[in-house]
Amino acid sequence: MTVGVRHDDLRKRNRAMVIAAVRRGTQPSRTEIANATGLSHSTISTISSDLMEEGILALAKPAEPGVLKRGRPQVALDLNPQAATVVSIVLSLNTLSVTLNDYNGAAILQDLSRPPTLTLSRQALVGTVIDAVALALERRPASSGPVLRMTFTVQGITDSGARRLLWSPITPHSDVAFADALEARFDVPVTVENDCNMISVALRARAPERYQDNFFTILLSNGIGMGLMLRGSLFTGAHSSAGEFGHMNHLPDGALCRCGRRGCIEAYAGNYAIYRHARGESEQAQPVADIDDATMVAMAAAARRGPGPEREAFQRAGEAIGYGLGSLFALFDPAPVAIVGLGTSAFDVFEPTMREAIARTAGGQHGTAISFDLELDEMPLIREGSARHALNVIDTQIFANSVSAGATRKEVV
Amino acid sequence: MTVGVRHDDLRKRNRAMVIAAVRRGTQPSRTEIANATGLSHSTISTISSDLMEEGILALAKPAEPGVLKRGRPQVALDLNPQAATVVSIVLSLNTLSVTLNDYNGAAILQDLSRPPTLTLSRQALVGTVIDAVALALERRPASSGPVLRMTFTVQGITDSGARRLLWSPITPHSDVAFADALEARFDVPVTVENDCNMISVALRARAPERYQDNFFTILLSNGIGMGLMLRGSLFTGAHSSAGEFGHMNHLPDGALCRCGRRGCIEAYAGNYAIYRHARGESEQAQPVADIDDATMVAMAAAARRGPGPEREAFQRAGEAIGYGLGSLFALFDPAPVAIVGLGTSAFDVFEPTMREAIARTAGGQHGTAISFDLELDEMPLIREGSARHALNVIDTQIFANSVSAGATRKEVV
DNA sequence: TTCTTTTTTTCGGAGCCCGAAATAAAGGCT
DNA sequence: AGCCTTTATTTCGGGCTCCGAAAAAAAGAA
Structure with missing residues (x-):
């Protein structure tokens, strides 16, 4: 059962909200905070002066005297570094x-x-x-x-x-x-x-208007990682961090995955899988530990130049990711997807087969509306x-x- | 942004909590409610007497004078029907x-x-x-x-x-x-x-100790339905109810689904799919609208009697469901699964292949710990x-x- | 200098929760 | 039967917190 709301929790929450409003990064005035939170000016005044006294908030630098309005000017607040x-x-x-x-x-x-x-x-x-x-x-x-x-x-x-x-x-x-x-x-x-x-977390902080309540982050590197933001907070499982997108099954009894199982998405879309396929090795060949970035970029370039095993490898990767995303969209409705990591450098190569795969799944009904944000460097x-x-x-x-x-x-x- | 917590919200939440405590169905006394919620006795006293005055709560019938304890006896509260x-x-x-x-x-x-x-x-x-x-x-x-x-x-x-x-x-x-x-x-x-x-919602109310924060409900009938309880509340998508487990992809370019796409889980595990397969029809044959319960039960009986197309059909269904669950477990960690509907009458027939499929996925590491609750009648x-x-x-x-x-x-x- | 206008602070009031004390309703004991 | 002990519930006073109104502050405008 949810625990009762104590009287002091109230102040705690409202203090947290004032801090959050300031952290949003716009150096808001007390008036702006009051409007944003729906709390009264007097409450915001008390809380923010407390926070300033405690050294948590500070007055922002007077900044640009730009637009001159009538009336007492607003005083911008900022976090005390x-x-x-x-x-x-x-x-x-x-x-x-x-x-x-x-x-x-x-x-x-x-x-x-x-x-x-x-x-x-x-x-x-x-x-x-x-x-x-x-x-x-x-x-x-x-x-x-x-x-x-x-x-x-x-x-x-x-x-x-x-x-x-x-x-x-x-x-x-x-x-x-x-x-x-x-x-x-x-x-x-x-x-x-x-x-x-x-x-x-970083994406949500950077672009809250795009990455709001529900979105997925997919990291393409040697393995495939995933972050699951549901209803505004990160999903973690009962036992582990969960979100093992890379180990959702793509093809039963398919290619050998680093995890020892067969047919995982990662066994088609991880760097080692692309490398394995591009070199004409068997799908059951043991995955190598790491592929350096230059090799991946070179393979992407080869795939871009024309047909051949490299292009085929990336296309398979796109297909595996696409079907996986389609399954996600079936479960959660289409939501923004951010694709991060070196794998994005080959996005143009695998995007067509990825989109084609999505179109063959339940997510396909939303068609081209699905957009992807790319970010090359995850660090x-x-x-x-x-x-x-x-x-x-x-x-x-x-x-x-x-x-x-x-x-x-x-x-x- | 989350909106500020007003002063009056506090009472509202605590009233809701008192009502929830009583709805839990154990006819709790005020003392028990105070302990469960962490609120003080005086607060619970005020709130519950308000609620009784408003006709929302009522005194429970004196019930059994069973265990006689020393001290003033607790007064059980109940909802006013x-x-x-x-x-x-x-x-x-x-x-x-x-x-x-x-x-x-x-x-x-x-x-x-x-x-x-x-x-x-x-x-x-x-x-x-x-x-x-x-x-x-x-x-x-x-x-x-x-x-x-x-x-x-x-x-x-x-x-x-x-x-x-x-x-x-x-x-x-x-x-x-x-x-x-x-x-x-x-x-x-x-x-x-x-x-x-x-x-x-019903399962959570019936058995809150088992169906707590995260669990899945799968309805096996002509189509395959799903309910997704995540972090204690029902997940619904941005646009629709979502949770289309039946339309996650099982086999790319596979059997024809009622939704027009190919390879969905439903196209292997829905009644129409089992029927189609058991009759030896092509996987691409148009799904029929409805299979009556007697036919399904008869097919399950045939499958139980020995090898043949019926058994094969149920085994394929189990495999499709198993791989689907495995993907869910990869995303969410293993969680309790309730399987509901007439399809459960054949559970013994398809359970082995289903578990085998799960074992081949990321969910497999938790092996036999995964348990299923069955409920034949969904209505x-x-x-x-x-x-x-x-x-x-x-x-x-x-x-x-x-x-x-x-x-x-x-x-x- | 004296208005306006807008922001911020101050002040009184009301609601809510809590802890302590009081009251209530038993059973136990002599 | 009458008083004691135990436990549940209510009452009461106090402290916070929030709010709205009024006051104070800090500008530009006249």
């Missing part, structure tokens, strides 16, 4: 990225290293991450706010509690408790998140989403609590 | 059912008629429904409460606003505005709902869910509003 610092750790194949962002979301430090993730022992992998974070924290400017939250993002399946990496193609180890290890070392709350989910989105995710938690779970008010009153007594 | 009446209209192939339920959910009247839905004109179809409802309302007992809500439930695709039937196999007409027609005639709010969704569930749905709306949107308090105070002034 020094209210907090968040750490975004992104671990992918042979790459570890650590980023610090201020409370306003601006990156204040970024580190990139290239540990051999596939060969590191479990302990060494965790140690490498911890060292990189420690180094970044040491180097952060003195003016930065307190570190209140970290997001550890990785390609693979995470547990539903966002504490562990259950399985990932980037390491042979399974069930690695990154959150516990990081929390033990740094004493800051950490969650372990799936890369595609963080991309979805910036993952970093952005990871930081944003941490900031959202701070906004709604830490700063929304009006501790100060209670404390002040206590002292008066 | 006369607080409202809801109308559930269920339209399926050649069958129209109209049921009145009291506020406590008990059926107080039920009508069944058999209009030829496939041949009626659009106007006649709507007229038939209206006449049946009018008749039921005329015959209702004088002691029944005011009719506050109707649910019109039908097999097929409804619009996301729950106003229209967009497409249904039971009538050639599309985009029929049943809600508007019924509201115009009876001046009572009406929503148009999908049958599988209402089954899901009682649809009726129950339709009534429950209407009651939920009354609870949360009508009775949760504390009009009386404001009114009383107004009069004092």
